[in-house]
Amino acid sequence: MDVLEFTDMDVRLRQSEQRFRELIEICPDAVFVNRDDALVCVNRACVELFGYLRPEDVLGKSPFELFHPSCHVEIRQRIKTVLNDGKRLPAAEEQILRPDGGIAHVQTVCAPIMDGDRPAVLVSMRDLTQIKERELHMGLALDAAQMGSFELDLATHKIRWSGPVQALFGISGSAFIDKPTPLEELILPEDLPMMRKALDAAARHRSDFSHEFRFRADGGKPRWFAARGRFSCDAQHQPHIMHGVIMDVHERKLADETLRELSQRLRTMSHQLLAAQETERRRLARELHDELGQSLTIIKMSLQMTRQDLGDKSPRSLNDCLEAVERTIHQVRNTALDLRPSILDDLGLADALNWYLNRLQQTAGLRIARRLTPLPGRLTPAVETACFRIAQEALTNIVRHAQATTVEVKLKSLPLGIELVIRDDGRGFDTVLSRQRAMAGSSLGILGMEEWTALAGGTFRIESQLGIGTTIRVRLGQEGGSLPGLERLHI
Numbered sequence: 001m002d003v004l005e006f007t008d009m010d011v012r013l014r015q016s017e018q019r020f021r022e023l024i025e026i027c028p029d030a031v032f033v034n035r036d037d038a039l040v041c042v043n044r045a046c047v048e049l050f051g052y053l054r055p056e057d058v059l060g061k062s063p064f065e066l067f068h069p070s071c072h073v074e075i076r077q078r079i080k081t082v083l084n085d086g087k088r089l090p091a092a093e094e095q096i097l098r099p100d101g102g103i104a105h106v107q108t109v110c111a112p113i114m115d116g117d118r119p120a121v122l123v124s125m126r127d128l129t130q131i132k133e134r135e136l137h138m139g140l141a142l143d144a145a146q147m148g149s150f151e152l153d154l155a156t157h158k159i160r161w162s163g164p165v166q167a168l169f170g171i172s173g174s175a176f177i178d179k180p181t182p183l184e185e186l187i188l189p190e191d192l193p194m195m196r197k198a199l200d201a202a203a204r205h206r207s208d209f210s211h212e213f214r215f216r217a218d219g220g221k222p223r224w225f226a227a228r229g230r231f232s233c234d235a236q237h238q239p240h241i242m243h244g245v246i247m248d249v250h251e252r253k254l255a256d257e258t259l260r261e262l263s264q265r266l267r268t269m270s271h272q273l274l275a276a277q278e279t280e281r282r283r284l285a286r287e288l289h290d291e292l293g294q295s296l297t298i299i300k301m302s303l304q305m306t307r308q309d310l311g312d313k314s315p316r317s318l319n320d321c322l323e324a325v326e327r328t329i330h331q332v333r334n335t336a337l338d339l340r341p342s343i344l345d346d347l348g349l350a351d352a353l354n355w356y357l358n359r360l361q362q363t364a365g366l367r368i369a370r371r372l373t374p375l376p377g378r379l380t381p382a383v384e385t386a387c388f389r390i391a392q393e394a395l396t397n398i399v400r401h402a403q404a405t406t407v408e409v410k411l412k413s414l415p416l417g418i419e420l421v422i423r424d425d426g427r428g429f430d431t432v433l434s435r436q437r438a439m440a441g442s443s444l445g446i447l448g449m450e451e452w453t454a455l456a457g458g459t460f461r462i463e464s465q466l467g468i469g470t471t472i473r474v475r476l477g478q479e480g481g482s483l484p485g486l487e488r489l490h491i
Contacts, residue, residue, distance in 0.1 A: 024043045025043045027045065027124075029045060029126050030043065030045040030049040030050075030106070030124070030125040031043045031045070031122070031125070032046045032125075033113060033120050033123075034063055034079065034120060034121045034123060035119075035121075036118075036120075037063065038061065038062055039059055039060065039061055039062075039063070040115060041115075042055050046058065046125065049096065049104060049106065049127055050066055051098030051100060051102065051104070063075055063079075064076075066096060066097065067095065067096055067097065068094070068095035068096065068103060070095065071094040071095055074092065074094070078092065079110070082110045082121050083112065083119055086112045087112070088109070088111040088112070089109070089111070090109070091107050091108065091109050092107070092108055093105065093106070093128065094108055104127060104129045105127075105129050106125045106127055107125065107126045107128050108123055109123070109124045110122070110123050111124075147168070147246060147247040148168045148245065149161075149162040149244065149245050149246070150162065150244055150245070151241060151242070151243055152199075152229065152241065152242040152244070153240070154203060154231075154239060154241070154242065156182075158182055159182075159186065161246075168225075168246065168247075168248055186215055187213050187214070187215060188214045188216060188222055191213045191214050194211070195213050198211040199211075199242075202231070203242075206231065206239065208228070208230050209227065209228065209230070209231070209244065210226070210227070210228050210229075211226070211227055212225065212226045212253070213225060223248065224248075224250040224252075224253040225246055225250075226246065226247050226249045227244055227245070227246045228244050228246075229242040229244025229245075230242065230244065267454065270455075271455050274451065274452065278340070278385060281339040281340045284339050284340075285336040285337075285339040285340040286336075288332050288335055288336040288339070289333075289336045289342075292332055293332055293333065293336070296328055296329045296332060299325055300325045300326065300329065303318060303321055303322050303325065304322065306318065307322070341355065341356070341388075344384060344385070344388055345381075348378055348379075348384065349375065349383075349418075350372045350373075350375055350411060352384075353370075353411060354370070354372055356388075356391070356392065356395075357370055357395075357409060360399070364399045366398075366399070366404065366406070366407050367405060367406045367407070368407045368408075368409060369407070369408045369409070370409045370410075371408075371409070371410045372409070372411045373411060373412040375411075375413050375418065376413060379476075383418070383476050383477070386453065386455055386458070386476060387411075387418065387420055387474065387476055389448075390452050390453065390460075391409070391420060391422065393445055393448055393452075394422045394449065395407070395409075396445075397445050398424045398426060401429075402426025402427060402428075402469075403426050403427050404425050404427075404469065405425060406424070406425050407422065407423070408423045408424075414475065416477060417475060417476050417477040418475070419473065419474070419475050419476075420472075420473075420475075420476075422471070422472045423471045423472075424469050425468075425469045426469050427466065428464045428465045428466045428467055428469055428470055429470070430466070431446075431462055431464050446462065449474075453474055453476070457477050458474060458475050460472075460474050461473045461474075
């Protein structure tokens with residue numbers, strides 16, 4: 001090789017080195033070249049990551065001066081492997097020891113490179129300090145909230161838990177912490193099908209996962225846990241890994257169950273109270289009609305016979321007594337009808353509503369537009385009583401509070417029940433405020449209608465606008481609920 005060729009190769013080599021230095025200088029990651037345990041090339045990002053101001057402060061230093069002592073054994077092994085095998089190594093996490101005593105977490109990737117004619121190691125570093133800090137804060141937050149994190153592989157249905165889950169689950173030892181574990185080993189067998197179904201549905205719809213399940217730790221009693229997760233997708237945009245958190249909700253589940261039992265107990269007591277009230281209404285109506293009504297009729301007949309016997313000599317007080325008895329008989333009849341109209345039991349709901357609307361139209365002076373479609377057959381006493389009492393309560397409230405001039409009442413048959421609609425053109429009201437007053441005990445109208453609806457197994461909806469009016473819509477099933485004591489009402 002002559003001098004010109006040697007000079008040309010030297011120029012090209014210098015140009016190549018210059019391009020390499022320019023490339024690593026513009027690289028956003030920190031990059032350095034380690035040759036013979038000394039840094040011979042660094043970029044600006046590397047200098048800053050190590051915590052220095054100038055490249056001269058870093059060049060010539062050994063990696064073992066710059067990295068934390070806890071990483072020295074692994075770094076030595078990685079340098080040896082790269083130089084011996086001549087292959088790039090996968091990423092590893094290590095720690096930098098900065099001049100101010102601070103520690104930076106980094107991810108390093110090592111690859112072989114030639115520095116002139118001598119083998120060296122090219123190292124690329126990415127700062128993980130902020131990520132590690134966020135993970136620490138997240139871990140503290142999870143610990144404070146008594147939560148743990150997990151990672152689920154959808155292909156194998158194996159799950160990897162974070163360390164805090166061990167304490168959360170109450171597991172002794174480290175049987176499955178930080179290593180994949182099949183779901184079958186974690187969840188009660190009876191809860192597993194629903195868990196798989198919820199997982200498949202969330203993956204299919206690309207939605208967040210939320211499910212509650214039971215886990216038995218170390219042979220103890222099962223406890224309730226809640227899992228919340230979100231999927232990450234593979235290269236084909238298919239969900240394959242779910243990351244999430246898990247929390248102990250056992251106490252909440254027990255409280256919810258207690259609340260449900262108390263609510264059911266209160267609902268049962270409310271139903272029994274309504275049934276008792278209706279039975280008592282029926283008894284009083286019968287006594288007023290059969291006993292007091294008959295007694296008053298006998299008194300009336302006796303007074304009429306006495307007046308007939310006395311003829312013109314009958315005193316005026318006798319006529320006054322007859323008129324008083326007539327008024328009392330009329331009042332007793334109205335009271336008995338208010339307590340329990342016999343027409344409801346004898347002829348059914350549509351005829352009873354029609355009778356009540358006629359009576360209300362006469363006494364209240366309302367214009368009532370009605371469309372009471374004949375029903376295909378008799379409903380159960382529970383449904384008929386509930387629907388009549390709801391209509392009675394709604395119309396009473398209209399007369400007392402709505403200042404309405406026109407009321408529309410509709411009753412129609414549905415495929416699986418009946419629908420009652422009552423609409424007025426009154427002043428309307430704030431339903432939220434009215435419900436709050438009802439919950440405080442100052443008004444029971446809406447609550448009473450809702451309770452009758454629930455008792456008959458139906459749905460209740462009320463809509464009202466100030467200055468426009470109110471609409472009540474009730475739907476009840478044909479069979480309805482069970483109202484003990486009413487199933488035998490056939491007066």
